[in-house]
Every structure is written in structure tokens, then in C-alpha cells.
Amino acid sequence: MSTVNLGNTGVRVSRICLGMMTYGAKSWREWVLEEDDARPFVKAAVEGGINFFDTADVYSLGESERITGKLLREFQPRREELVIATKVFNPMNDVVKAGKALYLGASSMYAWQFQKMLNFQAANGLARFVTMQNHYNLVYREEEREMIPLCLDQKVGCIPWSPLARGFLTGSRKRGDGKSETLRARTDDFGHGLYYRPTDFDIVERVLELAAQRNVKPAQIALAWVLSKPGVCAPIVGASKLYQLEDALGALDVKLTPEEINRLEQHYEAHPVLGHGY
Numbered sequence: 001m002s003t004v005n006l007g008n009t010g011v012r013v014s015r016i017c018l019g020m021m022t023y024g025a026k027s028w029r030e031w032v033l034e035e036d037d038a039r040p041f042v043k044a045a046v047e048g049g050i051n052f053f054d055t056a057d058v059y060s061l062g063e064s065e066r067i068t069g070k071l072l073r074e075f076q077p078r079r080e081e082l083v084i085a086t087k088v089f090n091p092m093n094d095v096v097k098a099g100k101a102l103y104l105g106a107s108s109m110y111a112w113q114f115q116k117m118l119n120f121q122a123a124n125g126l127a128r129f130v131t132m133q134n135h136y137n138l139v140y141r142e143e144e145r146e147m148i149p150l151c152l153d154q155k156v157g158c159i160p161w162s163p164l165a166r167g168f169l170t171g172s173r174k175r176g177d178g179k180s181e182t183l184r185a186r187t188d189d190f191g192h193g194l195y196y197r198p199t200d201f202d203i204v205e206r207v208l209e210l211a212a213q214r215n216v217k218p219a220q221i222a223l224a225w226v227l228s229k230p231g232v233c234a235p236i237v238g239a240s241k242l243y244q245l246e247d248a249l250g251a252l253d254v255k256l257t258p259e260e261i262n263r264l265e266q267h268y269e270a271h272p273v274l275g276h277g278y
Helices: 036-046 059-075 092-096 111-123 147-154 198-214 216-226 242-253 256-266
Strands: 003-005 013-014 017-019 052-054 083-084 104-107 127-134
Touching: 017 036, 036 059, 036 242, 059 083, 111 127, 111 147, 111 216, 198 216, 198 256, 216 242, 216 256
Parallel strands: 017 052, 052 083, 104 127
Antiparallel strands: 003 013
């Protein structure tokens, strides 16, 4: 597994980050996998070279954090070899001063808001944001207008969420056919508000065509595209089936040509800003 610096820090992270929102308690979301079902995923991730895991205090109301810690302790007891990201609501500088976190990251917002935060941190001697967890994938590229250029300028690493557009880019959804959706997709009103435009489906068709030509999985084409973009450290990938994690790891071996990237991007049309309420 190749690694990369997390933004401008000296921390090295795997080029794939495993999102832990999928693991926790079904009482929170019906599609969530509980501890025993989550165990094989963490094991496979560690064995595949992933050292970067993303969770949050709100995922399964804390159960995801508990499972993340317990299972990582089982399969990778050397804590210094792991990078674990989570979220807190309280003033973040206090978390760093208390020694509970090494670095701070921010998530989806407007670029002008992020710049104001960076300026405020610098002016007041506060811990600085070193990562931006933003909404970025082949069917949602609005981050290329301002946020990603800002992050490149400020040497902030991007760790995009939903790099597969909640599974949309795998080709599992068909135009006008709700029956083809997964349990999570059918119950994901938020996701339905993000994607499903006619041109989004046109892009998915390009992904499927290229995957067939390259004899790889559609998910690997979509992830390879994200990984090819400047400023991207490690996309955050969710997996509820083991093959999804295997596909994500395999994406690291897929290198797209400039011509292939142009084909994938050809049908993109501007979207309204989406995902800031995530």
C-alpha cells in the first residue's frame, strides 16, 4: 500500500481511508453492520495496508467509535501505526492543547468560510486545519472551482467523502428504476438529493464503458479518477460487502490516461452546491 503525507504534516496515511460510518448499531440506521459483521472488514483493511480510518461521535451515536477502537486493537495493536479521524462539536483547538488529537481537519463548507477560519487560527495562534473532508466525485465536482485551489494554495490535504457518490458511480442504479437500489440507497433521502440527474447517469455510462474496456470494476475507475486529482490525499471509502473493500484496494493499481480522464469528465454539468449539511 502506497502512502502519502496527510496535507502538510509529517503523518503518512494509506491512499485509501476506510469510512467507519457503516459499522455500529442497526438501531441508528437499518443498513449499519454491527460489531461481529464489521470485524472482517477491519481485518481485511489492516491486512490490505490501510492505516487510515474515519469515524465520528454521531455515527451510531458513539457505537462506531467504540467498534473502531476495539477492532483495530484486535488486528493492529501498534497504535502508532494508525491514523484515526473522528469528529467533535466543541472548540477544536482545546482538543489539540489537551493532547487528544495531533491535528485538526474541517469538513464541507464554502471556500470563503474555510479561508476565514484559517485566517482566524493564524491571527490567534490556534491549531490550524490541515485537512478538508469535502464532497468530491465524478458527478459532483463543484469543489474544483474554489475549495480545492484554496487547499492546494494553503497546503491543506483533501480527504473526500462519498468518492463513489454513495455507490451511484458503481452503476448499481438505473434510470428511473428504484428497484435496482441497495437498502441504503432506497432509504437515503439525502443521497437522492445529491445525484440522479440525467447527465449524472451519462457519466456513469462512461464509467461502465471504460471499466469494460480496461477489464476492471466501475468503482475502481471512479476511485482512480479521484486519486488522480491534485490535492487529494485519501478518499474515504465505505464498504458493507467485502468485495467493495477489495475493489477499493484494487483501484490503486488503475492509472488513467489523460484521454480517459477527459472521456469521464465530458458530460459533467454544473451542480448547485450540495453536501454542506452532511
